[in-house]
Amino acid sequence: TYVELMLLEDEITFNWVSNYWYYRNLKIVKNINAAKLDGKNKALVLYGAGHNYLLHNFLGEMPGYQVKFFGEE
Numbered sequence: 001t002y003v004e005l006m007l008l009e010d011e012i013t014f015n016w017v018s019n020y021w022y023y024r025n026l027k028i029v030k031n032i033n034a035a036k037l038d039g040k041n042k043a044l045v046l047y048g049a050g051h052n053y054l055l056h057n058f059l060g061e062m063p064g065y066q067v068k069f070f071g072e073e
Contacts, residue, residue: 006058022054025054025058027057028051029059029062032045032059033062034042052069055067
């Protein structure tokens, strides 16, 4: 959906997708990183599928994180 929105000839929509959506996912990663886990080494994070790609990439590049999707072994 977001790629389709970016392809529209609407500058406002393009700016929202290219700036806000990326920012929003960075903010989610920042909040996950800031969460206190009380010595636990696992956390369950639930978000819509539209966030999967960026969250997986961002968290996967951070030391100490291993991202798995639900049902993955």
